[in-house]
Amino acid sequence: xxxxxxxxxxxxxxxxxxxxxxxxxxxxxxxxxFTAPLPLRSGAVLHxxxxxxxxxxxxxxxxxxxxxxxxALNASHHVAGxxxxxxxxxxxxxxxxxxxxxxxxxxxxxIGVNNLGGCHxxxxxxxxNPETGKPWGGDFPxxxxxxxxxxxxxxxxxxxxxxxxxxxxxxxxxxxxxAWAIRYPQRLRHSIVIACAPNLSAQNIAFNEVARQAILTDxxxxxxxxxxxxxxxKRGLRVARMVGHITYLSDDEMASKFGRxxxxxxxxxxxxxxxxxxxxxxxxxxxxAEYFDANTYLRITKALDYFDPALDHGGSLxxxxxxxxxxxxxxxxxxxxxxxxxxxxxxxxALLDNRAQVTYAEIDAPHGHDAFLLDDARYHRxxxxxxxxVHREIAP
Amino acid sequence: MTGLNxxxxxxxxxxxxxxxxxxxxxxxxxxxxxxxxxxQQARGVTGYGVEIDDGNVLxxxxxxxxxxxxxxxxxLAEFADNSFDYVVLSQTLxxxxxxxxxxxxxxxxxxxxxxxxxxxxxxxxxxxILRGRMPVSENLPFxxxxxxxxxxxxVADFEKFCGERGIRIxxxxxxxxxxxxxxxxxxxxxxxxxxxxx
Numbered sequence: 001x002x003x004x005x006x007x008x009x010x011x012x013x014x015x016x017x018x019x020x021x022x023x024x025x026x027x028x029x030x031x032x033x034f035t036a037p038l039p040l041r042s043g044a045v046l047h048x049x050x051x052x053x054x055x056x057x058x059x060x061x062x063x064x065x066x067x068x069x070x071x072a073l074n075a076s077h078h079v080a081g082x083x084x085x086x087x088x089x090x091x092x093x094x095x096x097x098x099x100x101x102x103x104x105x106x107x108x109x110x111i112g113v114n115n116l117g118g119c120h121x122x123x124x125x126x127x128x129n130p131e132t133g134k135p136w137g138g139d140f141p142x143x144x145x146x147x148x149x150x151x152x153x154x155x156x157x158x159x160x161x162x163x164x165x166x167x168x169x170x171x172x173x174x175x176x177x178x179a180w181a182i183r184y185p186q187r188l189r190h191s192i193v194i195a196c197a198p199n200l201s202a203q204n205i206a207f208n209e210v211a212r213q214a215i216l217t218d219x220x221x222x223x224x225x226x227x228x229x230x231x232x233x234k235r236g237l238r239v240a241r242m243v244g245h246i247t248y249l250s251d252d253e254m255a256s257k258f259g260r261x262x263x264x265x266x267x268x269x270x271x272x273x274x275x276x277x278x279x280x281x282x283x284x285x286x287x288x289a290e291y292f293d294a295n296t297y298l299r300i301t302k303a304l305d306y307f308d309p310a311l312d313h314g315g316s317l318x319x320x321x322x323x324x325x326x327x328x329x330x331x332x333x334x335x336x337x338x339x340x341x342x343x344x345x346x347x348x349x350a351l352l353d354n355r356a357q358v359t360y361a362e363i364d365a366p367h368g369h370d371a372f373l374l375d376d377a378r379y380h381r382x383x384x385x386x387x388x389x390v391h392r393e394i395a396p
Numbered sequence: 397m398t399g400l401n402x403x404x405x406x407x408x409x410x411x412x413x414x415x416x417x418x419x420x421x422x423x424x425x426x427x428x429x430x431x432x433x434x435x436q437q438a439r440g441v442t443g444y445g446v447e448i449d450d451g452n453v454l455x456x457x458x459x460x461x462x463x464x465x466x467x468x469x470x471x472l473a474e475f476a477d478n479s480f481d482y483v484v485l486s487q488t489l490x491x492x493x494x495x496x497x498x499x500x501x502x503x504x505x506x507x508x509x510x511x512x513x514x515x516x517x518x519x520x521x522x523x524x525i526l527r528g529r530m531p532v533s534e535n536l537p538f539x540x541x542x543x544x545x546x547x548x549x550x551v552a553d554f555e556k557f558c559g560e561r562g563i564r565i566x567x568x569x570x571x572x573x574x575x576x577x578x579x580x581x582x583x584x585x586x587x588x589x590x591x592x593x594x
Contacts, residue, residue: 361453
């Protein structure tokens with residue numbers, strides 16, 4: 001079979017399992033280059049960088065219908081549709097974004113961007129450091145949620161978008177949506193904050209630290225400069241991902257998906273994969289170690305740990321949110337113990353203290369933190385209704 | 397819908413006449429947001445609804461009402477002291493497990509509380525009791541076995557409740573078929589609307 005035919009075959013297979021009538025279709029990422037230095041929260045300065053992004057839908061003439069979708073830990077700019085370079089690669093929030101979907105691309109111009117320090121094409125540890133001519137590796141600076149938002153704002157400048165109809169995200173993506181409302185209050189009409197927390201709890205940070213230690217102590221890590229040694233700290237990445245996955249699912253969801261089921265029906269009294277949950281975690285770990293960069297993982301978990309908008313306001317979240325003028329939709333999920341509804345309520349309370357235009361929904365879903373990525377009818381109906389409202393606001 | 401139909405929730409019109417322009421209002425158990433939407437349009441108020449039901453939360457979003465999904469039985473922890481001009485609890489008081497607590501919470505977060513409830517002392521209810529049956533009517537549409545109304549009271553009961561707790565009643569309208577009843581309200585009134593302060 002010729003490569004072209006093979007590729008066509010892949011596409012057809014992907015298309016069969018993907019409802020094309022409600023898909024943005026095949027998408028190709030673009031690259032934006034920035035030459036102005038970007039000062040980072042850590043004090044470091046990034047001299048020049050690139051951001052890889054995708055867009056879906058059409059920007060209207062008054063440029064008022066743009067929606068920025070921010071990604072969480074392991075995702076990327078590929079938010080919806082079929083990746084032109086890999087037909088099996090469907091966007092990570094494809095159930096939310098597309099024609100006729102809650103974020104309807106027939107009405108909105110949607111932008112997905114790979115964050116700075118990422119490993120999906122934007123400038124990050126895998127990129128070449130222009131000062132040394134070698135990959136950044138462990139020398140890439142630690143970036144924060146605020147740094148990402150600043151970089152995204154420059155992308156918006158380049159695309160001629162002065163104000164987003166909405167900035168939206170789940171989990172770490174939601175932290176960016178919230179940071180947008182604080183840092184650039186005039187540049188967004190709405191902030192959609194899903195499965196979020198105003199900062200990480202000690203328990204959250206603890207899980208991140210276990211994940212980081214798994215990577216940092218992997219003999220293949222080489223202080224982050226594994227690339228020049230042709231090594232990949234896969235063992236560390238696997239364990240890091242396994243820890244993460246434990247926190248994404250609720251206890252009930254794990255029980256119903258895997259329970260105490262054994263792969264071979266009876267105990268083997270050894271250390272091979274026996275319980276189904278072990279098999280699941282190993283599978284997720286292996287998959288992740290194949291495509292994700294360890295230095296990026298370290299930095300993203302740090303960005304999570306450092307996020308704390310109240311910190312600059314004497315610990316008062318209400319004061320931090322005083323500047324917010326955007327409408328804010330906060331959504332939490334009842335079984336999410338990583339970022340529990342209580343944490344979302346803290347955000348809601350701080351917004352209420354400021355008489356902000358806040359709407360809060362608590363979705364009774366069994367799936368834990370992962371629920372924000374899943375196709376839940378009540379959740380999706382709510383987001384659709386909210387975007388209907390946004391659409392009415394910006395309609396001429 | 398831009399206004400309130402006279403045959404739709406007669407207590408809404410009574411509430412609306414008390415609410416001053418541009419006030420900040422909290423509507424507890426706001427349903428689909430009809431009252432708040434009306435108050436926003438007719439009185440220019442700002443504020444929030446609190447609602448527990450998923451379907452109603454969705455309707456509020458569609459109606460352009462800012463809604464906070466929450467269980468009133470948990471109290472109003474999300475809301476700061478004295479943060480509202482009015483706190484409304486329409487047709488929900490009788491379904492609350494902890495009646496006193498919610499009334500206290502209303503007065504903590506707001507300056508003025510407004511409650512509406514079906515008057516159990518209405519003569520038609522009394523008649524049904526005399527006939528040996530639990531009342532079922534337009535305002536009390538449930539059967540005894542499926543009613544959410546666990547704390548029904550009369551106009552006289554509510555006033556005694558307030559009096560014993562130092563809650564000052566500043567306004568009262570008792571309605572039957574949407575019209576104010578001034579004569580023997582505890583007997584002839586179907587729906588009670590009260591305005592009170594601490």
